[in-house]
Amino acid sequence: MDKCMDVNMTVCAWCGEANGIAIGKKLVDCKNKWDTKMVFGGYEPCSTCQEYMDQGFVLMEANDYPNQEGQPEMQDGVYPTGRYWVIDREAAKRAFPTAPGDKCFIDPEVAEKMGLNNMESRDGN
Numbered sequence: 217m218d219k220c221m222d223v224n225m226t227v228c229a230w231c232g233e234a235n236g237i238a239i240g241k242k243l244v245d246c247k248n249k250w251d252t253k254m255v256f257g258g259y260e261p262c263s264t265c266q267e268y269m270d271q272g273f274v275l276m277e278a279n280d281y282p283n284q285e286g287q288p289e290m291q292d293g294v295y296p297t298g299r300y301w302v303i304d305r306e307a308a309k310r311a312f313p314t315a316p317g318d319k320c321f322i323d324p325e326v327a328e329k330m331g332l333n334n335m336e337s338r339d340g341n
């Protein structure tokens with residue numbers, strides 16, 4: 217059986233849209249060549265998400281444990297759920313006066329308390 221490259225799609229960690237390709241280290245049987253898997257492509261937002269994120273202050277929902285088995289952490293003990301909200305920078309400054317930069321991670325419980333669950337998340341769900 218001929219061997220072919222294992223070509224997979226990488227997906228944006230935030231919106232789940234395919235945003236690139238990843239070539240696996242191992243060759244696969246050519247009959248499985250188009251069995252493309254969706255693989256984790258890192259926490260860099262895709263251009264669509266980046267555009268949203270650039271519009272304000274970004275709240276990224278994250279747990280301190282993996283949301284799925286094998287999920288890599290984004291920072292020490294930070295495992296984003298993939299949901300995020302972009303809020304007005306001025307409002308963010310009042311709500312999170314100590315947050316440096318343009319984003320912060322929030323616990324799902326806090327997100328719930330803040331009523332973010334009633335707001336449309338940008339992850340498309």
Ligand SMILES: [Zn+2]
Pocket residue numbers: 228229230231232233261262263264265266
């Ligand atoms: Zn995206």
